[in-house]
Amino acid sequence: MSLPIVASAVGSGLEERWAPSSDLPHALVLAVLAAATLGLALLVLELVRTGRRTRVAVSLVLVSGAAALALLVTAVLRPVRVHERATELGASVVVLADGSRSMDLREGDGTRRQRLEAALTALDARFAKLRTRRLAFGRGAAVPLDVPSRGASSPKGPLAVLPATSSDLHAALESIVDGSGELPRAIVVVSDGRLDRPGPSELEAQLRAALGGVAVPIHTVYVATDDPRDATLRSVRIADAVVAHQPSTLTVEVACTGGLECDKLPLRVYELFSDEPPVERASGVAHVDSGRAELTLEVTLDRAGKRILEVELDAPVGDTIPENNRRFITVDVARDRVRLLHVAGRPTYDVRALRSWLKSDVSADVVAFFILRTRTDDVAAAQDELALIPFPVDELFTRHLQSFDAVILQDFDAEPYGLSVHLVRLAEYVRQGGGLIMVGGPNAFVAGNYASTPLAKVLPVGLEGIAADRAVDLASFAPTITKAGRRSPVLEALLGLVGEGLPAMPGTNVVASARDGATVLLAHPTLRVASGAAMPVLALGEFGSGRSVALTVDGSHLLQFGTFAADAGGRAHGALWDALLGWLMRDARFEPAVVELDGGCIAGLSATLRLRAVFGDEPVDAHLTVASMGNGAIVRTESVRLDPDAPATAAVRLGALAPGGYTATVRLDHGGGSAPSRYDFACEVGGDEWADPRPDVERLRAISAHTGGVSVDPADVRSIPTPSASRVVSERRVEPLLPPWGWTLGAAVALGAHWIARRKAGLA
Amino acid sequence: MLLTGTRELDTRRKSALARWSAEVVRRTSAPSVLAPRSVRADSPALIAEPFVVWAGAQAPEALTERELLGLKRYFGLGGVLFVDELEPDAGAFLAGAKAELARVMPDLSPIAIGEENVVFRSFYLLRRAAGRVAKAPKLEAIVRGGVALVLFSPNDLLGALAREAGGVHPFEVVPGGEAQREQACRLAVNVAMYVLCSNYKDDQVHAPFLMRRRGEKK
Numbered sequence: 001m002s003l004p005i006v007a008s009a010v011g012s013g014l015e016e017r018w019a020p021s022s023d024l025p026h027a028l029v030l031a032v033l034a035a036a037t038l039g040l041a042l043l044v045l046e047l048v049r050t051g052r053r054t055r056v057a058v059s060l061v062l063v064s065g066a067a068a069l070a071l072l073v074t075a076v077l078r079p080v081r082v083h084e085r086a087t088e089l090g091a092s093v094v095v096l097a098d099g100s101r102s103m104d105l106r107e108g109d110g111t112r113r114q115r116l117e118a119a120l121t122a123l124d125a126r127f128a129k130l131r132t133r134r135l136a137f138g139r140g141a142a143v144p145l146d147v148p149s150r151g152a153s154s155p156k157g158p159l160a161v162l163p164a165t166s167s168d169l170h171a172a173l174e175s176i177v178d179g180s181g182e183l184p185r186a187i188v189v190v191s192d193g194r195l196d197r198p199g200p201s202e203l204e205a206q207l208r209a210a211l212g213g214v215a216v217p218i219h220t221v222y223v224a225t226d227d228p229r230d231a232t233l234r235s236v237r238i239a240d241a242v243v244a245h246q247p248s249t250l251t252v253e254v255a256c257t258g259g260l261e262c263d264k265l266p267l268r269v270y271e272l273f274s275d276e277p278p279v280e281r282a283s284g285v286a287h288v289d290s291g292r293a294e295l296t297l298e299v300t301l302d303r304a305g306k307r308i309l310e311v312e313l314d315a316p317v318g319d320t321i322p323e324n325n326r327r328f329i330t331v332d333v334a335r336d337r338v339r340l341l342h343v344a345g346r347p348t349y350d351v352r353a354l355r356s357w358l359k360s361d362v363s364a365d366v367v368a369f370f371i372l373r374t375r376t377d378d379v380a381a382a383q384d385e386l387a388l389i390p391f392p393v394d395e396l397f398t399r400h401l402q403s404f405d406a407v408i409l410q411d412f413d414a415e416p417y418g419l420s421v422h423l424v425r426l427a428e429y430v431r432q433g434g435g436l437i438m439v440g441g442p443n444a445f446v447a448g449n450y451a452s453t454p455l456a457k458v459l460p461v462g463l464e465g466i467a468a469d470r471a472v473d474l475a476s477f478a479p480t481i482t483k484a485g486r487r488s489p490v491l492e493a494l495l496g497l498v499g500e501g502l503p504a505m506p507g508t509n510v511v512a513s514a515r516d517g518a519t520v521l522l523a524h525p526t527l528r529v530a531s532g533a534a535m536p537v538l539a540l541g542e543f544g545s546g547r548s549v550a551l552t553v554d555g556s557h558l559l560q561f562g563t564f565a566a567d568a569g570g571r572a573h574g575a576l577w578d579a580l581l582g583w584l585m586r587d588a589r590f591e592p593a594v595v596e597l598d599g600g601c602i603a604g605l606s607a608t609l610r611l612r613a614v615f616g617d618e619p620v621d622a623h624l625t626v627a628s629m630g631n632g633a634i635v636r637t638e639s640v641r642l643d644p645d646a647p648a649t650a651a652v653r654l655g656a657l658a659p660g661g662y663t664a665t666v667r668l669d670h671g672g673g674s675a676p677s678r679y680d681f682a683c684e685v686g687g688d689e690w691a692d693p694r695p696d697v698e699r700l701r702a703i704s705a706h707t708g709g710v711s712v713d714p715a716d717v718r719s720i721p722t723p724s725a726s727r728v729v730s731e732r733r734v735e736p737l738l739p740p741w742g743w744t745l746g747a748a749v750a751l752g753a754h755w756i757a758r759r760k761a762g763l764a
Numbered sequence: 765m766l767l768t769g770t771r772e773l774d775t776r777r778k779s780a781l782a783r784w785s786a787e788v789v790r791r792t793s794a795p796s797v798l799a800p801r802s803v804r805a806d807s808p809a810l811i812a813e814p815f816v817v818w819a820g821a822q823a824p825e826a827l828t829e830r831e832l833l834g835l836k837r838y839f840g841l842g843g844v845l846f847v848d849e850l851e852p853d854a855g856a857f858l859a860g861a862k863a864e865l866a867r868v869m870p871d872l873s874p875i876a877i878g879e880e881n882v883v884f885r886s887f888y889l890l891r892r893a894a895g896r897v898a899k900a901p902k903l904e905a906i907v908r909g910g911v912a913l914v915l916f917s918p919n920d921l922l923g924a925l926a927r928e929a930g931g932v933h934p935f936e937v938v939p940g941g942e943a944q945r946e947q948a949c950r951l952a953v954n955v956a957m958y959v960l961c962s963n964y965k966d967d968q969v970h971a972p973f974l975m976r977r978r979g980e981k982k
Contacts, residue, residue: 346795352959360909366967370961370964374793379888389970561811565841
């Protein structure tokens, strides 16, 4: 603690001044000075009240008293001479620029981004003598403004960060005051005011929470003021919990701004698929009143997982932002229960085992149809004595097909029961996200008349080139586990129970090679396909948005009952089928890798996917493919190395993508390939940021008003007050004027002289 | 055919098992082994297939420890046992079999099942349990988790099914004659279909149809 008494410049920036000893608290110094002043005043009062003394005597008492008090004070304060080298340091100021996508909306002759960049330049000039940190806000914590954050395709110029898909000023303010760095003396926010947080209600409380009690003025610079002429899908909302096969309410808010005339605006909702054209799920007409309309539509989605919906608005003429008439939303569809259609060509032990397992799964809702009687069977009874019902093939495969999550065709001949005519629809069902399992037997695969049908194209094994008389091989064999099978999460539980060996199967359906992209988990030990490879016995495939499984044997029941099964208590059958159905339903337990979008996707700007291997214990190459939904056109392929032990994910930059839905699939290369993991996502031009293009100047003004800042137009940046500079000492030397005993001695002598003077003047 | 202790099935009824298989193949789409074989309760071969018939005319000998273990493992894996009384008037085998099976599954006891049970509509719509005699209209069953593990037939079903070379039935069926024999065949087919399809005909999708057909028959 030092109180400046005198300050003066001393050569080369070194300043000299007097100060009391540094070991004295400030309060004590003040108390001493106050006591001395009081003492002097009492002395004067005493002289006035006792009167009738010579002027010389009074002067002697007064001077000696003052001297004694002064020396007494210096004895306590022990003055020192301080030599200091100091500099003036400009105040710390944070300039927080809006890094969101709404900055790319038009404003006047340019864009809001251009006005923001001009404002930043003006602020640079205004704060030239201050220490300014330039940050951007958008999603999460504030990020440095001048360092490209995500890739080379980031915009150039002062705002060199990729536009964010949100405008979270709240999180940015929190990161500034919570950080370990120096607290700024002022924050300048440059924005259009269309913020996600803080919202318009209870703004002051939100600001207080964001700033954590730190008093810092927030000045605002509004870069947009005009409401554009625009018809927009302001919001598209769907219930948090969307359940497959059950209708959900989609609420669409439509708005018209900037004086655009709107009345009845038609809109449609589509569901996107990987290789199939979009399917319309709902439509309606929004009746705009006072610039706004809300429309509720009922949408039923049948496939679980992440589904992409496209909402399209027919905007009137004069709309200046057509990009916000089309929105893509990702809907996370959950399953109440997995709905399965189990169709079996005849009752066998294999059918029995599968049915028992399916019915024991409380999460599965099974609709089963078994062919119990063929046309050649002699039932020896009238029809009304039978408990048999007609197989409703037409009804099942037309009206109800989409209500099932997966279809299991077990040893079922397509021809005699009229399924052949529905195979086109069944193949389309798979491509649109349905699951299919074909289980072997005398009436399956080629023997079941599926060769050269549309369904054959969505099976993971080929059926071409196999003569009818060799469609089934009755020789007993034990399937071999392929390298891909050993490394697949699909067989992990089964192999954990049975080890390397599998029971001998009573023959197999003969199939051709696995299709491109299919994964063979089990193979025949002796039968070969045309290429010379082992014939697939269990194969997994991805077709469009759906998946299919081919199991060419009808002996999986031997994993449930029999001498082989007994060692594992019959649990191996359940382990296999749980995995097959789980994989079919995209259960995360059976996905070898995880793919996710990093920070959303803005059409036209670089997007990043993050990849992580979740199965296996060795580093592995991952092959990523990104394809457009609808036509399946591949837009990007990339290979990266994934390390299961590394906590970080691998990032793959996709470059700029056009608006629309995309399917990313990643396949791990274990030497034998792996079933792909898949991730659907959408890219929008503006997204939420353009859904409401109106600037919100009032919000910026309110933020400034609540924090003691000012709100200005970019042209008035000069009116923003600059905080005063700070003084920083870089060198300091202290010299005592006298040693402490010298001051004490002087005070004692002065007190003695004063006592003598008082006695001579007749005072006590 | 399940064998326990030292007893074997009488020669004339051995043909019943082949007849049973043949009727299943002739009447339904289900495959079946046309030459059924015998298996001992204490043999590892017991768990080769999940359906076994146990029949007798006298009280069975007490199950040995090995036989008990074999049957416990069989039921643990989900096997189904059909127990047939060949001397319904005496009923000693059925009573003894129940007592022995109580040692295998001490926590479960038999219950009577009639036409409301899925066994009576797994292929044919049946109103009562048939056999060589018509002692009782119902079967009994030991049920776990809604699934019958053991079915008890009190009416000598094998006696009604037995057919020797030349198509001669060695046992007369009373009191219903050949019509009753046909009903016994149908019950045998239903039991086989129950083993293969479990409670398939209990599925909700079949319910309205079967209720309507039952109503029409009444």
